[in-house]
Amino acid sequence: MDELQLLKDELSKRDAEIAKLKMALQEKEKQLSLRTDVTEEALKPLKQVNKLSNESISRYSRQLILPELGVTGQVKLTNSSVLIVGAGGLGCPSAVYLAAAGIGRLGIVDYDEVELSNLHRQILHTEDRVGMSKSQSVATTCHRLNSGVEYVPYHLALDSCNALPIISQYDIVLDATDNVATRYLLNDACVIAGKTLVSGSALRFEGQLTVYNYENGPCYRCLYPKPPPPQTVTNCSDGGVVGVVPGIIGCMQALEAIKIASGIKSSFGQRMLLFDAIDGTFRCVKLRGRQPSCPVCGDAPTITQLIDYEQFCGAKASDKDKAMNILEKEQRMSAKEYKTILEEKKPHILVDVRQPVELEICQLPNTKTINIPVSSLQKEEKISELRDRINQLKSNGDDKVPIVVVCRRGNDSQSAVNTLKQQLLDNNIEIKDIKGGLHSWSKNVDHNFPQY
Amino acid sequence: MEISLEFSGGAELLFDNNKKHDVILPDQKEKWNIKNLLVWMKDNMLRERPELFLQGETVRPGILVLVNDADWELVGELEYEIQSKDRIVFISTLHGG
Numbered sequence: 001m002d003e004l005q006l007l008k009d010e011l012s013k014r015d016a017e018i019a020k021l022k023m024a025l026q027e028k029e030k031q032l033s034l035r036t037d038v039t040e041e042a043l044k045p046l047k048q049v050n051k052l053s054n055e056s057i058s059r060y061s062r063q064l065i066l067p068e069l070g071v072t073g074q075v076k077l078t079n080s081s082v083l084i085v086g087a088g089g090l091g092c093p094s095a096v097y098l099a100a101a102g103i104g105r106l107g108i109v110d111y112d113e114v115e116l117s118n119l120h121r122q123i124l125h126t127e128d129r130v131g132m133s134k135s136q137s138v139a140t141t142c143h144r145l146n147s148g149v150e151y152v153p154y155h156l157a158l159d160s161c162n163a164l165p166i167i168s169q170y171d172i173v174l175d176a177t178d179n180v181a182t183r184y185l186l187n188d189a190c191v192i193a194g195k196t197l198v199s200g201s202a203l204r205f206e207g208q209l210t211v212y213n214y215e216n217g218p219c220y221r222c223l224y225p226k227p228p229p230p231q232t233v234t235n236c237s238d239g240g241v242v243g244v245v246p247g248i249i250g251c252m253q254a255l256e257a258i259k260i261a262s263g264i265k266s267s268f269g270q271r272m273l274l275f276d277a278i279d280g281t282f283r284c285v286k287l288r289g290r291q292p293s294c295p296v297c298g299d300a301p302t303i304t305q306l307i308d309y310e311q312f313c314g315a316k317a318s319d320k321d322k323a324m325n326i327l328e329k330e331q332r333m334s335a336k337e338y339k340t341i342l343e344e345k346k347p348h349i350l351v352d353v354r355q356p357v358e359l360e361i362c363q364l365p366n367t368k369t370i371n372i373p374v375s376s377l378q379k380e381e382k383i384s385e386l387r388d389r390i391n392q393l394k395s396n397g398d399d400k401v402p403i404v405v406v407c408r409r410g411n412d413s414q415s416a417v418n419t420l421k422q423q424l425l426d427n428n429i430e431i432k433d434i435k436g437g438l439h440s441w442s443k444n445v446d447h448n449f450p451q452y
Numbered sequence: 453m454e455i456s457l458e459f460s461g462g463a464e465l466l467f468d469n470n471k472k473h474d475v476i477l478p479d480q481k482e483k484w485n486i487k488n489l490l491v492w493m494k495d496n497m498l499r500e501r502p503e504l505f506l507q508g509e510t511v512r513p514g515i516l517v518l519v520n521d522a523d524w525e526l527v528g529e530l531e532y533e534i535q536s537k538d539r540i541v542f543i544s545t546l547h548g549g
Contacts, residue, residue, distance in 0.1 A: 285541075
């Protein structure tokens with residue numbers, strides 16, 4: 001018994017010590033030589049060295065003995081600066097390898113804060129940093145790996161005003177962003193500032209990599225003079241992504257940046273790497289050269305200063321989904337109103353327009369839900385299933401048959417209401433969607449309902 | 453004429469979610485080029501929402517076309533004369549990260 005008490009006492013003593021140590025650690029982290037809230041103000045020029053310290057020789061010995069790199073390459077790395085735009089699935093792996101390799105200065109731009117749904121791929125953030133600035137989080141983690149590198153976290157959204165002052169201060173820029181507008185902004189800014197752009201992207205099980213504006217090769221606009229129609233663009237939040245895919249592409253971006261900075265040439269100027277994780281294939285394709293007609297890097301450029309990229313692309317410079325308002329108020333119901341319908345057992349048909357894989361994650365407590373993915377709303381076999389259900393309900397009375405449409409956030413459900421209305425013109429129905437979708441259900445009706 | 457059509461980056465979602473299609477182009481008076489291949493694909497392969505793949509007579513912005521692993525710009529774009537056994541790839545550009 002005494003022994004048990006002793007152990008308990010010992011345990012609480014140790015717990016107190018751990019708490020004290022954690023406090024001390026937090027204090028230390030605050031005092032780190034990390035800059036906070038850096039804006040586009042000019043940095044001091046990166047200190048140039050012409051030889052390596054003994055510590056650096058030990059630290060980088062395994063890459064120093066490579067004849068392609070050697071002391072000359074390592075000195076060049078130490079004297080180089082890289083700006084990573086996007087501290088997410090691509091930015092994390094590229095930052096950690098650039099830091100490990102001993103780049104001189106590493107700038108990290110991200111306006112966003114860490115969320116739980118980031119952690120499966122944005123591997124430098126941690127559970128206890130949810131809510132913290134992503135750029136700060138990446139700088140903190142990299143600093144623990146290599147404190148000899150100078151880290152400059154920028155907690156801001158890159159835009160047409162701040163892009164050039166920031167980019168001009170770095171040697172190489174990494175596009176690790178997640179949206180079309182910022183990709184065009186970065187491209188134009190890099191052409192105007194004369195910087196090489198190492199561009200990576202990833203979605204689902206695929207990744208792509210190219211180095212733009214490199215050795216008179218093409219820029220992003222040479223390849224894509226016109227932005228894609230916004231409805232054809234999928235982000236990671238809607239399309240999904242396997243964490244290791246941006247991991248691999250981000251590592252490739254770090255590798256190309258290291259090659260360029262150390263004087264080895266990049267392999268991806270005027271070439272594109274296509275990675276398919278399902279097939280396990282890496283394919284490398286030859287791209288067009290720089291286009292003399294390109295509006296930004298061509299012979300007679302018409303874009304000589306940065307423009308409004310959200311307007312140019314017709315899309316926001318973030319990958320956050322925003323709530324759309326397609327339907328009128330009276331065509332929508334709240335999650336709470338739908339709860340009442342369920343409780344009062346009112347006859348109705350619930351149409352869930354998400355993909356089948358999403359219904360496996362969670363669905364509303366209605367055993368008779370019909371699943372018609374928003375991409376299949378035109379398919380006749382799905383619609384005829386719905387018609388059968390309408391006719392079943394109709395035989396019970398003459399009133400309009402209520403149809404309720406639901407999706408994850410309440411965007412797809414609105415366009416689905418419009419499509420279904422057209423498809424069911426000759427049926428006596430009243431069709432509404434649930435405003436805010438399952439997210440609203442989780443927030444306003446059932447707090448135990450999962451959000452994804 | 454036998455050729456192979458491939459799709460990636462999400463473009464396969466418009467073609468039965470199938471990344472590789474071996475197709476036989478029927479004999480015709482005109483020579484097969486990418487321009488009339490796109491028309492043939494629209495009539496014979498593209499079941500729904502053609503606007504997500506085509507715009508006018510060409511592919512929509514954001515789709516890169518490769519002929520035997522080279523950017524189609526290098527071989528004449530729409531006017532490229534298709535050869536037997538060619539591999540033509542349509543890649544939807546990714547923007548995520």
